[in-house]
Amino acid sequence: MEYYKKDSGILLAVDCIIFGFNGESLEVLLIKRDFEPERNKWSLMGGFVQPNESPEESASRVLKKLTGLENVYMEQCSVFGEPKREPNDRVISICYFALIDTQQYKHILSDDYEAKWFPLQQHPTLIFDHEQMIASAQHRLRMKAALYPILFELLPEKFTIPQIAALYEGVYNIELDKRNFSRKLLSSGLIIKLQEKDKENSKKGAFYFKLNTAIYKEKIMSFLRYLPSWGLET
Amino acid sequence: MEYYKKDSGILLAVDCIIFGFNGESLEVLLIKRDFEPERNKWSLMGGFVQPNESPEESASRVLKKLTGLENVYMEQCSVFGEPKREPNDRVISICYFALIDTQQYKHILSDDYEAKWFPLQQHPTLIFDHEQMIASAQHRLRMKAALYPILFELLPEKFTIPQIAALYEGVYNIELDKRNFSRKLLSSGLIIKLQEKDKENSKKGAFYFKLNTAIYKEKIMSFLRYLPSWGLET
DNA sequence: TCAAAAGTGTTGGCATTACACCCATGC
DNA sequence: GCATGGGTGTAATGCCAACACTTTTGA
Numbered sequence: 001m002e003y004y005k006k007d008s009g010i011l012l013a014v015d016c017i018i019f020g021f022n023g024e025s026l027e028v029l030l031i032k033r034d035f036e037p038e039r040n041k042w043s044l045m046g047g048f049v050q051p052n053e054s055p056e057e058s059a060s061r062v063l064k065k066l067t068g069l070e071n072v073y074m075e076q077c078s079v080f081g082e083p084k085r086e087p088n089d090r091v092i093s094i095c096y097f098a099l100i101d102t103q104q105y106k107h108i109l110s111d112d113y114e115a116k117w118f119p120l121q122q123h124p125t126l127i128f129d130h131e132q133m134i135a136s137a138q139h140r141l142r143m144k145a146a147l148y149p150i151l152f153e154l155l156p157e158k159f160t161i162p163q164i165a166a167l168y169e170g171v172y173n174i175e176l177d178k179r180n181f182s183r184k185l186l187s188s189g190l191i192i193k194l195q196e197k198d199k200e201n202s203k204k205g206a207f208y209f210k211l212n213t214a215i216y217k218e219k220i221m222s223f224l225r226y227l228p229s230w231g232l233e234t
Numbered sequence: 235m236e237y238y239k240k241d242s243g244i245l246l247a248v249d250c251i252i253f254g255f256n257g258e259s260l261e262v263l264l265i266k267r268d269f270e271p272e273r274n275k276w277s278l279m280g281g282f283v284q285p286n287e288s289p290e291e292s293a294s295r296v297l298k299k300l301t302g303l304e305n306v307y308m309e310q311c312s313v314f315g316e317p318k319r320e321p322n323d324r325v326i327s328i329c330y331f332a333l334i335d336t337q338q339y340k341h342i343l344s345d346d347y348e349a350k351w352f353p354l355q356q357h358p359t360l361i362f363d364h365e366q367m368i369a370s371a372q373h374r375l376r377m378k379a380a381l382y383p384i385l386f387e388l389l390p391e392k393f394t395i396p397q398i399a400a401l402y403e404g405v406y407n408i409e410l411d412k413r414n415f416s417r418k419l420l421s422s423g424l425i426i427k428l429q430e431k432d433k434e435n436s437k438k439g440a441f442y443f444k445l446n447t448a449i450y451k452e453k454i455m456s457f458l459r460y461l462p463s464w465g466l467e468t
Numbered sequence: 469t470c471a472a473a474a475g476t477g478t479t480g481g482c483a484t485t486a487c488a489c490c491c492a493t494g495c
Numbered sequence: 496g497c498a499t500g501g502g503t504g505t506a507a508t509g510c511c512a513a514c515a516c517t518t519t520t521g522a
Binding site: 411413414417418433436437438439 | 510511512513514518519520521522
Binding site: 394395396412413416417435436437438439440441 | 475
């Protein structure tokens with residue numbers, strides 16, 4: 001039988017794995033920690049859950065403090081709670097990943113932190129178990145993105161198909177046939193062609209598209225439809 | 235800037251969503267709570283995270299206390315932490331779901347608890363947010379099972395194809411064409427035919443199979459292979 | 469002999485793949 | 496005019512849903 005007991009001595013934190021896409025590659029936002037222990041080492045942005053807020057609110061608060069952004073796509077991923085994961089205190093941390101469009105918001109990073117975007121594959125060594133946190137968030141991002149088109153959260157208002165392709169290539173670390181990818185995407189009804197072209201990245205220029213939000217929401221919401229196919233490829 | 239602070243007043247718990255399969259339908263194991271608040275109401279089995287254990291260990295401990303089982307497939311799902319989710323204390327709960335084969339272990343439920351298996355769709359009203367916990371666990375189970383063949387964890391050593399089909403039908407709440415399902419499964423290489431037949435459930439009898447553990451582990455482990463198809467159906 | 473469940477054969481259609489080829493443009 | 500990346504056409508492939516049909520057996 002189990003009794004309630006006060007003051008477990010356990011502290012509850014959140015850490016944010018902030019994924020960004022700059023139009024070319026997938027990045028993660030890290031900060032240089034400005035307090036002990038491990039001061040001046042790179043880490044994820046985090047904070048403690050306050051008595052009057054839910055963990056989701058904590059994560060949003062932490063994200064806003066660093067980036068100024070609100071209403072960002074965030075999702076709970078795993079909890080890290082090994083007794084010795086931090087040296088001085090018993091801290092259990094709930095991880096959230098966030099998806100943001102780097103281009104659009106690069107400027108509003110808070111000056112209070114030394115924050116920097118790193119390519120997902122080549123970031124500096126991180127404190128504690130923060131590397132595992134990123135790995136687990138990436139895994140969950142892949143799982144989720146395989147079933148729902150959430151990666152569109154990482155794109156700006158208007159985007160080109162080659163950009164989306166690059167995004168998927170970054171997330172899954174693969175190479176896609178852009179020609180087939182493009183067709184598949186168009187036939188999904190998820191995107192709407194605009195008149196304008198992006199001429200920055202090629203001579204011919206690629207048409208901009210915007211998200212068909214009605215279809216997007218429908219697909220994001222259709223929780224119940226997936227059926228097993230068991231990754232039968234190799 | 236964020237400082238460490240002791241004694242947040244937050245208690246950390248785990249709750250276990252224990253899924254079972256009896257060969258016919260999918261069930262969830264609930265207990266009648268024997269302490270206040272909400273004594274004598276149905277709830278998930280839970281417990282508090284102790285200072286010297288990880289949340290995973292807590293969940294395993296809790297599961298073992300109720301069922302006697304160790305080395306059961308368990309997986310973290312979401313965290314529930316709304317400030318007012320329990321009336322008296324601020325308790326944040328990490329949910330784990332477990333998959334077990336009901337048939338094999340029905341007898342070893344601990345007598346210390348009034349525990350009972352309920353069909354997943356028709357369980358009694360539960361305390362606090364435990365209904366949501368089950369819903370979220372089921373969602374995660376579906377997601378996971380769409381990408382990996384984890385549902386085999388719910389099956390006994392030897393099983394028939396109609397049983398697996400019933401299991402998938404229960405998890406996704408759909409009807410399958412057993413004929414096509416059977417073929418798909420056979421061609422996956424995941425199962426090995428035995429000589430023996432199960433004659434309990436049909437006149438003709440269905441062959442027993444066992445899991446091809448080598449291929450199973452490979453498929454469970456292949457984290458990186460899934461690719462988007464965006465649920466383009468409907 | 470009939471009903472009921474297990475399982476096989478066969479089909480057409482659809483999605484994915486691979487790749488040839490055309491397009492638009494800046495240099 | 497030619498290299499470059501964007502994009503379309505098209506054929507081959509493989510998978511999968513649909514369903515007719517066979518098998519096995521208990522009652």
